[in-house]
Amino acid sequence: MKVLTNNPKVLEQFHSYPAVTVDYRAVSLHELMVLVRDFVHARHRLLTHPLSGSVKPNETLYKSIGLTEQPEDQLCLESLNLIEQSISTVDRFARIRKDIKEEHHQDLQLVDLTLISSAIDSLAAAKPLPGTPPSGSSRLSST
Amino acid sequence: MRLELGYIHITDIRFGDASKVEDGVLYVNAEEVEALVLRDERITSVKVDMARPGESVRITPVKDVIEPRVKVEGPGGMFPGVISPVDTVGSGKTHVLKGAAVVTTGTIVGFQEGILDMSGVGADYTPFSKTNNLVLVIIPRKGLGSHEHEHAVREAGLKTAVYLGELARELTPDSTEVFETLPLTEGVKQFPDLPRVGYVQMLQSQGLLHDTYVYGVDAKRILPTLMSPTEVMDGAIISGNCVSACDKNPTYVHQNNPIVHDLFARHGKDLNFAAMIITNENVYLADKIRSSDWTSNLCAFLSLDGVIISEEGFGNPDTDLMMNCRKITDKGIKTVVITDEYAGQDGASQSLADAHESADALVTGGNANQVVTLPRMDKIIGSEEYVGIIAGGWDQNKHEDGTITVEIQAITGATSEVGFAHLSAR
Numbered sequence: 001m002k003v004l005t006n007n008p009k010v011l012e013q014f015h016s017y018p019a020v021t022v023d024y025r026a027v028s029l030h031e032l033m034v035l036v037r038d039f040v041h042a043r044h045r046l047l048t049h050p051l052s053g054s055v056k057p058n059e060t061l062y063k064s065i066g067l068t069e070q071p072e073d074q075l076c077l078e079s080l081n082l083i084e085q086s087i088s089t090v091d092r093f094a095r096i097r098k099d100i101k102e103e104h105h106q107d108l109q110l111v112d113l114t115l116i117s118s119a120i121d122s123l124a125a126a127k128p129l130p131g132t133p134p135s136g137s138s139r140l141s142s143t
Numbered sequence: 144m145r146l147e148l149g150y151i152h153i154t155d156i157r158f159g160d161a162s163k164v165e166d167g168v169l170y171v172n173a174e175e176v177e178a179l180v181l182r183d184e185r186i187t188s189v190k191v192d193m194a195r196p197g198e199s200v201r202i203t204p205v206k207d208v209i210e211p212r213v214k215v216e217g218p219g220g221m222f223p224g225v226i227s228p229v230d231t232v233g234s235g236k237t238h239v240l241k242g243a244a245v246v247t248t249g250t251i252v253g254f255q256e257g258i259l260d261m262s263g264v265g266a267d268y269t270p271f272s273k274t275n276n277l278v279l280v281i282i283p284r285k286g287l288g289s290h291e292h293e294h295a296v297r298e299a300g301l302k303t304a305v306y307l308g309e310l311a312r313e314l315t316p317d318s319t320e321v322f323e324t325l326p327l328t329e330g331v332k333q334f335p336d337l338p339r340v341g342y343v344q345m346l347q348s349q350g351l352l353h354d355t356y357v358y359g360v361d362a363k364r365i366l367p368t369l370m371s372p373t374e375v376m377d378g379a380i381i382s383g384n385c386v387s388a389c390d391k392n393p394t395y396v397h398q399n400n401p402i403v404h405d406l407f408a409r410h411g412k413d414l415n416f417a418a419m420i421i422t423n424e425n426v427y428l429a430d431k432i433r434s435s436d437w438t439s440n441l442c443a444f445l446s447l448d449g450v451i452i453s454e455e456g457f458g459n460p461d462t463d464l465m466m467n468c469r470k471i472t473d474k475g476i477k478t479v480v481i482t483d484e485y486a487g488q489d490g491a492s493q494s495l496a497d498a499h500e501s502a503d504a505l506v507t508g509g510n511a512n513q514v515v516t517l518p519r520m521d522k523i524i525g526s527e528e529y530v531g532i533i534a535g536g537w538d539q540n541k542h543e544d545g546t547i548t549v550e551i552q553a554i555t556g557a558t559s560e561v562g563f564a565h566l567s568a569r
Contacts, residue, residue: 046428047427047428047429048426048427048428049426049428049431049458049459049462051458051459051461051496052349052350052426052458052459053349053350053353053386053426053458053459054347054349054353054384054386054387054391054456054457054458055386055387056387056458056485056552066427082462082497085496085497086496088493089458089493089496092487092492092493093485095487096487096488096512104252107252107289108252110252110289110351111252111350111351111352111353111386114290114350114351114353115349115350115353115426116426117350118348118349118350118363118425118426118427119425119426119427121363122363122425122426122427122429122430123427126429
C-alpha cells in the first residue's frame with residue numbers, strides 16, 4: 001500500500017514497514033487530498049477512506065491516505081468519486097477557520113497515526129507478505 | 144432470551160460514610176471509589192465529584208457516561224469480557240440505578256472532548272444533564288502512553304459503575320420492564336402477519352478514541368453478527384470513543400439504546416422486532432465492502448421486511464451508512480437510516496459526506512454545526528482549558544462575561560444518531 005501522508009509520525013513509524021511505502025509530503029491537508037486525487041487520476045485505487053476519524057478537517061492538519069502501490073489498468077471511478085466528495089467536504093469545513101495550536105500538533109499526529117495503523121493492520125491481516133509483522137503489531141502501545 | 148430490568152429510581156446523589164441507596168438517594172463513600180480506581184497503577188490520582196440536575200456545573204472534557212447496573216439473576220455479569228468474565232448476558236434479571244450515572248473526565252489528548260452542562264441552555268442539548276452524576280477526574284501516571292491512558296480511564300469508569308450497581312443487588316425495584324426475543328422460527332410464528340423489522344447498529348471502529356468493544360473484542364476485528372438486543376442492556380457493548388462528542392454513543396446509550404427500546408415497545412403491535420445486527424466502520428475500504436456485504440446478506444437470510452440503520456460518527460462512516468443502505472435495499476428490504484448532519488453553521492450545506500438514492504427515508508439527530516452560546520457556570524469539573532480546542536470550539540470563543548460559544552458538536556450526546564437526544568427535523 002502506498003500511504004500518502006503529511007504526518008511525520010506516520011513516516012517515522014512506517015518508513016521501513018515491508019508492506020507499506022510512505023510518500024511523505026510537507027503540504028496542507030487540502031493539498032494532500034488534491035495529490036491523492038492526482039494519484040487516482042493516474043489509476044491508483046483508494047484503499048482507505050480519505051475522511052478517516054472524527055477530528056474534523058478544519059480541526060486537524062494531518063492526514064494519511066492509503067492507495068494501491070501500483071497503478072491499475074483502469075481509472076477507479078468509485079475512488080475518484082470518494083476523493084472528490086472528500087475534497088468538497090474538506091473545503092466546506094475550511095470556511096469555519098479554527099485555530100490549531102502548535103502544542104496539539106503531536107496529539108493530532110498521533111490520532112492520525114492510529115487511524116492509518118488500523119488500515120495497515122487490516123492490510124497485513126488480509127495479505128501477509130514475507131517479513132510482514134503479524135496483524136496488530138503496527139499499533140503503538142506507548143507513544 | 145428474556146431479560147427483566149428492575150429500576151430503582153434515583154432522585155439525588157450525596158457523599159456518605161457508607162455507599163448505599165436509601166429513599167431514592169444514592170450515597171457514595173468517595174474514599175472507597177478512590178481506592179477502587181487507584182488499584183490501577185496507571186492512575187496517580189482521582190478526584191471524585193458530583194453533579195446534579197439544575198446545578199451551575201460544567202463537566203468537561205467528558206470521556207464516557209455509564210449507567211450503574213447489576214445482574215441479579217441469569218448468567219454473566221456486567222460488561223462481560225471487560226470487567227466480568229466472558230459469558231453470554233441478556234437473560235435473567237438486572238437491577239438498574241435509573242437516574243444515576245458515572246461520568247469520566249481526563250485529558251488523553253489535548254483536544255476533542257465533550258461538554259456536559261447541568262443547567263442553562265447547554266443542559267437542554269445533553270441527556271446527561273438529567274442524571275445524578277458521579278464524576279471521576281482521572282490523572283494518569285506521568286509518561287503513560289495515550290492508548291494506556293484511554294484504557295485506564297475507560298476501565299475506571301466501568302469499575303465504578305459496577306461498584307455502584309452492586310448497591311442495587313438486594314433492593315426491590317420501583318418498577319420493572321420485561322424484554323424477550325424468541326428463537327428465529329418461533330419469532331416468525333408469533334406475529335406472522337406483521338412486518339419483520341431488524342436493527343443494524345453501526346459501531347465506531349477506527350483507532351485511538353474512535354473504538355468500540357463487543358464482549359471485550361475491538362469492533363474493528365468483528366464480522367457483522369447477530370445479537371440479542373437484551374445483551375446490550377447488560378453492557379455487552381462499551382464505548383472507547385468520544386471524539387466529536389455530539390454523535391458518539393457513550394456506554395450509557397448502548398445500555399439504553401432507544402431504537403432497541405422503541406422496537407420492543409412496538410413488537411407485536413405494528414411490527415415484529417426480528418433481529419439486531421452489529422457492524423463496524425473501519426478505515427480500510429475492503430473492510431467496509433466486506434462488512435456491508437455481510438450485513439445485507441444477514442438481513443436477507445433473516446427474511447427481514449424492513450431495517451433501521453443507525454450510524455455512529457460522520458465522514459468515513461457516511462460511506463458505510465450508504466453502502467449498508469444500498470446493499471440492504473438491493474435485497475428488496477425497506478430501509479430507514481438515522482444519522483446527524485454537518486450542514487454548516489447556517490445549515491445550508493450538504494449534510495453528509497456521502498449519499499445514495501436508496502437513502503430516501505432518513506431521520507436526523509440534528510445539525511452538529513449549530514452554534515450555541517453557553518452561560519458561565521459557577522463550578523467546572525475537569526478543565527475548561529480545552530473548550531477552545533475541542534471539536535466545535537474555536538479560537539476566541541470564550542467571552543469576557545464567562546459565556547462560551549461552541550457548535551453543538553462539542554456537547555456530549557447532542558446529536559445522538561440513535562435518537563437519545565432531543566433534536567430532529569421534519
